[in-house]
Amino acid sequence: MIDFSMYDFKEPEIMAYKCEKCGTLYYPAPMICGKCHSRRDPVSDAHWETFALKGPCTLLTWTRLWNLPEGYNKKYLLFGIVQFDNGLRASGRLETDNPVTGMPLVATVVSSDERPGKPVNVFVFKEAE
Ligand SMILES: [Zn+2]
Structure with a gap:
C-alpha cells in the first residue's frame, strides 16, 4: 500500500x-456573528x-507591487480586492494585463509556497472569459 495521506488531491479551496x-x-470567519x-x-x-x-x-480596487523580494522572476505583481455576487470581499493576486476597477473577474484558488513554511491557499483573480 502506498500512503497517499500526505498528498492533497483536492482542488485548493478557501472557505467562507x-x-x-x-x-x-x-x-x-469571525468568532461571533456581528449581526446576531x-x-x-x-x-x-x-x-x-x-x-x-x-x-x-x-x-473593487487594485495595486501594483514593485520591488519584489528575491526569487521572483517578474518585475511586479498585481494585487486586487474583489467583491463576490454574495457581497463577500476578498483580496488576492490579480492576473490580468490591464486591471480596471469594476471589471468582471473569476476567482480561483491556488496552493502557494511563496511564503516560508507550509503552502497556503491564496486567491488568484483572472479575467472573465
Ligand atoms: Zn448571525
Missing part, C-alpha cells in the same frame, strides 16, 4: 462561512455552514 442562526455570510452574536466554535465550526468562495466577482 454562513452564520447558523441568521444566515449572514462571512469571509474570513451567535458564537462559532473555531475548532469544529459547529453548525456554521461553510462553502468554497470562488467564481464570478468584480474588481
